[in-house]
Amino acid sequence: xxxxxxxxxxxxxxxxxxxxxxxxxxxxxxxxxxxxxxxxxxxxxxxxxxxxxxxxxxxxxxxxxxxxxxxxxxxxxxxxxxxxxxxxxxxxxxxxxxxxxxxxxxxxxxxxxxxxxxxxxxxxxxxxxxxxxxxxxxxxxxxxxxxxxxxxxxxxxxxxxxxxxxxxxxxxxxxx
Amino acid sequence: xxxxxxxxxxxxxxxxxxxxxxxxxxxxxxxxxxxxxxxxxxxxxxxxxxxxxxxxxxxxxxxxxxxxxxxxxxxxxxxxxxxxxxxxxxxxxxxxxxxxxxxxxxxxxxxxxxxxxxxxxxxxxxxxxxxxxxxxxxxxxxxxxxxxxxxxxxxxxxxxxxxxxxxxxxxxxxxxxxxxxxxxxxxxxxxxxxxxxxxxxxxxxxxxxxxxxxxxxxxxxxxxxxxxxxxxxxxxxxxxxxxxxxxxxxxxxxxxxxxxxxxxxxxxxxxxxxxxxxxxxxxxxxxxxxxxxxxxxxxxxxxxxxxxxxxxxxxxxxxxxxxxxxxxxxxxxxxxxxxxxxxxxxxxxxxxxxxxxxxxxxxxxxxxxxxxxxxxxxxxxxxxxxxxxxxxxxxxxxxxxxxxxxxxxxxxxxxxxxxxxxxxxxxxxxxxxxxxxxxxxxxxxxxxxxxxxxxxxxxxxxxxxxxxxxxxxxxxxxxxxxxxxxxxxxxxxx
Numbered sequence: 001x002x003x004x005x006x007x008x009x010x011x012x013x014x015x016x017x018x019x020x021x022x023x024x025x026x027x028x029x030x031x032x033x034x035x036x037x038x039x040x041x042x043x044x045x046x047x048x049x050x051x052x053x054x055x056x057x058x059x060x061x062x063x064x065x066x067x068x069x070x071x072x073x074x075x076x077x078x079x080x081x082x083x084x085x086x087x088x089x090x091x092x093x094x095x096x097x098x099x100x101x102x103x104x105x106x107x108x109x110x111x112x113x114x115x116x117x118x119x120x121x122x123x124x125x126x127x128x129x130x131x132x133x134x135x136x137x138x139x140x141x142x143x144x145x146x147x148x149x150x151x152x153x154x155x156x157x158x159x160x161x162x163x164x165x166x167x168x169x170x171x172x173x174x175x176x
Numbered sequence: 177x178x179x180x181x182x183x184x185x186x187x188x189x190x191x192x193x194x195x196x197x198x199x200x201x202x203x204x205x206x207x208x209x210x211x212x213x214x215x216x217x218x219x220x221x222x223x224x225x226x227x228x229x230x231x232x233x234x235x236x237x238x239x240x241x242x243x244x245x246x247x248x249x250x251x252x253x254x255x256x257x258x259x260x261x262x263x264x265x266x267x268x269x270x271x272x273x274x275x276x277x278x279x280x281x282x283x284x285x286x287x288x289x290x291x292x293x294x295x296x297x298x299x300x301x302x303x304x305x306x307x308x309x310x311x312x313x314x315x316x317x318x319x320x321x322x323x324x325x326x327x328x329x330x331x332x333x334x335x336x337x338x339x340x341x342x343x344x345x346x347x348x349x350x351x352x353x354x355x356x357x358x359x360x361x362x363x364x365x366x367x368x369x370x371x372x373x374x375x376x377x378x379x380x381x382x383x384x385x386x387x388x389x390x391x392x393x394x395x396x397x398x399x400x401x402x403x404x405x406x407x408x409x410x411x412x413x414x415x416x417x418x419x420x421x422x423x424x425x426x427x428x429x430x431x432x433x434x435x436x437x438x439x440x441x442x443x444x445x446x447x448x449x450x451x452x453x454x455x456x457x458x459x460x461x462x463x464x465x466x467x468x469x470x471x472x473x474x475x476x477x478x479x480x481x482x483x484x485x486x487x488x489x490x491x492x493x494x495x496x497x498x499x500x501x502x503x504x505x506x507x508x509x510x511x512x513x514x515x516x517x518x519x520x521x522x523x524x525x526x527x528x529x530x531x532x533x534x535x536x537x538x539x540x541x542x543x544x545x546x547x548x549x550x551x552x553x554x555x556x557x558x559x560x561x562x563x564x565x566x567x568x569x570x571x572x573x574x575x576x577x578x579x580x581x582x583x584x585x586x587x588x589x590x591x592x593x594x595x596x597x598x599x600x601x602x603x604x605x606x607x608x609x610x611x612x613x614x615x616x617x618x619x620x621x622x623x624x625x626x627x628x629x630x631x632x633x634x635x636x637x638x639x640x641x642x643x644x645x646x647x648x649x650x651x652x653x654x655x656x657x658x659x660x661x662x663x664x665x666x667x668x669x670x
Contacts, residue, residue: 017212018209018212025200025204025205026200031194033197034190034197037193039197047204051211054211054215114186114189118189133190134191134193138441139441140497150503150515151425151515154470158470161182164182165182168185
């Protein structure tokens with residue numbers, strides 16, 4: 001089906017949108033949840049992104065590329081939401097101190113030090129980290145989604161990981 | 177901590193997060209399914225002022241010309257502080273602070289340059305030269321995606337009216353106004369360059385006059401034809417623009433692949449033995465770029481080629497890692513490798529120039545230990561110096577190691593006297609700031625102290641010669657800000 005069939009009946013167009021939305025809704029919601037870190041924001045962002053997609057529907061030239069096209073809208077929506085969320089969530093970790101074990105990876109995860117560190121990343125850095133390590137996307141695909149240069153993806157990853165590493169190292173230092 | 181351990185932590189954490197999210201709730205399915213009935217098709221309505229105020233903040237990356245494709249040159253602001261553009265030069269010529277997220281320069285041949293975001297959220301740019309040529313297109317260049325650059329010439333009268341509107345907006349000195357619009361606009365007004373933007377207002381509250389100026393320009397800049405009338409164009413329509421030169425940037429590393437990549441990302445070739453179309457090698461091609469290479473790389477080289485030679489170079493580089501972005505990654509086992517980016521140059525862009533050093537400044541405050549300013553009793557934890565922050569401010573980000581508060585501290589590297597402090601504070605915090613006194617020092621609170629505000633509370637401290645801005649990372653009522661200021665005042669050098 002080609003989007004240049006402008007004269008297609010509205011019902012067909014609506015159904016095509018709904019089909020694609022239903023196909024991608026779960027994965028999109030999960031991506032938004034991982035980027036934003038909570039259910040309410042993830043629902044809002046996913047809904048807002050589909051509203052944007054509907055309004056921009058005429059610009060989608062090839063529905064086969066919906067996934068890539070929509071990911072870009074969703075990620076930008078999440079990023080914008082992060083940018084205006086200026087009060088980062090934190091978590092009282094004191095109750096979880098007993099969870100420390102001999103496995104540093106699981107101990108770190110159990111205390112969600114990484115969650116706090118992620119929340120402190122800039123929106124741009126956080127989005128790149130999520131796309132790389134949650135979606136497992138190569139840098140060039142991240143660049144395409146975000147509309148930035150591959151070199152910029154690389155730089156953002158470098159600085160983001162540097163910061164995450166610093167926080168985790170500091171946390172482990174305080175554990176000793 | 178070693179990289180693979182951090183990657184494992186991230187992957188595990190994200191997998192858990194995704195699993196915890198599960199399927200989208202039924203209510204979300206229902207609301208998305210109803211969009212075709214409830215939302216106008218293909219229409220973006222004009223936002224209300226409230227929506228404007230809530231609109232997405234877009235952080236500016238004002239790399240005028242977007243010259244370098246790679247490296248730390250593009251990462252000038254790792255975190256929020258795009259609110260610190262420096263005091264207005266006309267009011268504070270003696271305290272001229274290099275803007276942080278805002279470069280008050282414009283390439284010689286240009287009268288206007290805009291960074292915009294297109295309908296899918298992708299960055300694009302638009303330049304206007306002094307002959308009226310307007311060139312617009314995606315940034316980066318995406319010819320393989322069929323998104324062209326275009327050009328169109330504006331009449332002298334049209335150009336004059338465009339600049340007159342910029343002048344009439346009253347927006348200057350990197351002031352940002354909320355709402356959708358270009359992320360950054362630089363314009364030449366006589367001998368001055370003015371810079372303004374939309375979104376990204378964080379701790380600064382715009383005045384009603386600034387909002388009006390923003391509205392005036394938004395109506396122009398949100399228009400595909402810059403709000404110019406038909407008779408203000410020499411060309412009846414937009415024409416294709418084909419760059420006549422391309423710039424090649426090579427980043428070289430030795431040993432194993434740098435952070436965030438794997439050897440599988442690279443094409444395994446004996447690149448050191450390859451000969452390039454001009455007879456050079458990857459080691460000798462072009463010239464060393466004057467900017468330092470980014471971390472993990474040993475050298476950046478740069479070379480400009482005519483468009484006619486582009487295909488030969490593309491062929492020489494082999495299979496691209498990313499054809500759309502003209503990007504290659506070559507490695508020779510564990511013996512080092514290259515990342516290569518080819519980008520077109522706009523007519524005004526000479527290419528291969530490094531980021532100019534900021535003009536030498538005198539009387540800077542040295543040895544600003546900005547990460548020592550928040551005493552331990554504040555519970556902010558360890559400070560993390562933002563070494564790539566640049567500009568006229570020293571910046572430190574404090575991470576909360578436990579459930580305690582953290583935030584940012586910025587100190588002007590330029591001495592700010594008590595007389596100058598109100599104007600500096602006004603420029604940083606914008607409209608509606610409150611003047612107060614803590615421990616005998618003037619302090620300034622921004623207008624973002626209510627938890628319902630979509631901006632962040634901040635307090636500025638004047639302690640001649642120091643000017644310090646403190647921004648907690650969560651809502652902080654005025655009393656808490658004042659208490660924080662008192663702690664910092666006690667930490668400042670005498």
